[in-house]
Amino acid sequence: MNALPDQVVVEVNDIPTLRDITAAFVTEALESRCGRSAALNRLCEVIVLLILRSTIERGATQPGLLAGLSHPSLHRALVAMHDAPMRSWSSDDLAAAAAMSRSHFMALFRDVVGTTPRAYLTGWRLTLARRKLAKGAKVKAVARQVGFGSAAAFSRAFFRKFGEWPSVR
Structure with a gap:
């Protein structure tokens, strides 16, 4: 959640899947049925995921994780770190994951994500x-x-x- 900007605006009707899932969430919230809590939790997870995807696809403008995930090359290094955080990642490994030279990767990562890869x-x-x-x-x-x-x-x-x-x- 720290990666999110203070405010994210998404037009629900512009994303059909988000509109449908949101409608299902509202329906579930208004009815008291068996499994309601579990359904609401899962639907909420999907809503957040769809909002994050939309934000990433639009491209984040401020440095941070979302900006890195929306970058056409850096996202591969970020996903690699998230998938295997215990790995002893070197700058060369991460640059290779991003298909970039080490020097270009290091400078771009800092500019886009706002911190060093390490x-x-x-x-x-x-x-x-x-x-x-x-x-x-x-x-x-x-x-x-x-x-x-x-x-x-x-x-x-x-x-x-x-x-x-x-x-x-």
Whole structure:
């Protein structure tokens, strides 16, 4: 959600699928039927996905994840990081994923996404780690699962980002 701009405007009627899913959501919300809560949750997920797709397809204008995902080359590197955050990504690996030279990739990534690839990857790993910790996973296991070399390095990075030490909640 941090990747979204403060306001996203989408005309529901311009996207037939979004219009239909939104109508189904409203219908489900107005009726008290078995499975209502589960249906609303799933329909809401699809609505958010369709809005994000629309925003990406229109092209984001401010630096950030949406701008990177809407870029014709950078999106491949971002998807690769999201799909395998635990991998020890090098700048060369990410540039190759984007089918760009390393120097061009590094400069473009910073301009479009607003940060370096390494900083972006670290932030993504920490976001995933926070979710895992909230579900009861152990700090050492989480550090390893999201690609940190040690629990100590993970803990320091976690503290820098969130202002608190990682712990099972």
